[in-house]
Amino acid sequence: MGPKMLHLSSITTISIFFYMFVLHVVDGTYGPEAEGPTTAESSDLDELQLSPAPSPRIVYVDDYRARADDAGDHTERASAGNLQALYFRRCTHLVVEGLRIRDSMQMHVAIAYSWKVHVSRLLIAAPAWSPNTDGIHVSNSREVLISDCIISTGDDCISIVTGSMFVQATGIFCGPGHGISIGSLGANKSWAHVSDVLVERATLVGTTNGVRIKTWQGGGGFAERITFQDISMHNVTNPVIIDQNYCDSKSPCHEQGSAVAINNIRYRNIRGTSSSRLAISFVCSNSVHCDGIVMQDVSLVGEGTYVSCYYMNARVLELGYNFPYCRAEM
Ligand SMILES: *[C@@H]1O[C@H](CO)[C@@H](O)[C@H](O)[C@H]1NC(C)=O
Ligand SMILES: *[C@@H]1O[C@H](CO)[C@@H](O)[C@H](O)[C@H]1NC(C)=O
Numbered sequence: 001m002g003p004k005m006l007h008l009s010s011i012t013t014i015s016i017f018f019y020m021f022v023l024h025v026v027d028g029t030y031g032p033e034a035e036g037p038t039t040a041e042s043s044d045l046d047e048l049q050l051s052p053a054p055s056p057r058i059v060y061v062d063d064y065r066a067r068a069d070d071a072g073d074h075t076e077r078a079s080a081g082n083l084q085a086l087y088f089r090r091c092t093h094l095v096v097e098g099l100r101i102r103d104s105m106q107m108h109v110a111i112a113y114s115w116k117v118h119v120s121r122l123l124i125a126a127p128a129w130s131p132n133t134d135g136i137h138v139s140n141s142r143e144v145l146i147s148d149c150i151i152s153t154g155d156d157c158i159s160i161v162t163g164s165m166f167v168q169a170t171g172i173f174c175g176p177g178h179g180i181s182i183g184s185l186g187a188n189k190s191w192a193h194v195s196d197v198l199v200e201r202a203t204l205v206g207t208t209n210g211v212r213i214k215t216w217q218g219g220g221g222f223a224e225r226i227t228f229q230d231i232s233m234h235n236v237t238n239p240v241i242i243d244q245n246y247c248d249s250k251s252p253c254h255e256q257g258s259a260v261a262i263n264n265i266r267y268r269n270i271r272g273t274s275s276s277r278l279a280i281s282f283v284c285s286n287s288v289h290c291d292g293i294v295m296q297d298v299s300l301v302g303e304g305t306y307v308s309c310y311y312m313n314a315r316v317l318e319l320g321y322n323f324p325y326c327r328a329e330m
Pocket of ligand 1: 187188
């Protein structure tokens, strides 16, 4: 990994211990099959741990002149087309720890085509109005653990997109921002696959979404075995949301005959307040219904208003005490 891949101009460093060895791979593959759980039960995902990496290579970001913003900074990075503050691609046994990252032009930390990654103790800060500034973005990666991060931004605090499996996020503070998202998936009729994700011990404050799954119409593939648990929400606009008709383009999205399937999604012990009347929303497509949504001890109240659950084309199983209650359909 050379200077070309580290764009650190907007980073103030506390310290970094990131050691890695580069995987020898043929293009298009990224490491051995992850062994492991076939369900998203937390006990299985507890096995997401780093194997000891032989002969670690330690890179100090200071060597790359990591520094706070200055005037020339933005132009230079924009013209180079490198808009992420930190971009890791094809890394294994990667540890990114103890960094403060501010005001990236786009995503703050992107992890792609990587295997066995531990990101922890990051402090990410960008204004609520800054577009496309995801905090941590995971794509095409396996066995990724994100822990103890504080993220304030103008887009998703964490986004997990296609090709990602066995991803765990724990001890996350998010706000302001757009919450913790799976997706978007299936844009432009693409095939997508995200599975075995555990998001737990998160606090969301004043975000537009809490925990969200978003897929475009017309895509294929699946998002499955995803668990959100032990989450506290404060004044979140859409605390629990699945949107299988996600549309973020300028032109309207027309009804399509296919969708990314959404199965086995579990919400457990989620509490707090919603700033809108719709605390829970499952909008699933007419073509591929959402199946196996389990709500267990999800309790959300309005900030002074009555809240409800809206769902369509979704099969919801209610366990424990839930409010608002989504009556089982189908
Ligand atoms: C979909 O394709 C169009 C045209 O190629 C492109 O401009 C757009 O960015 C794509 N959308 C996404 C979300 O990838
Ligand atoms: C709650 O969020 C809304 C916007 O979503 C904001 O207008 C309002 O001031 C917030 N309330 C509190 C108590 O923070």
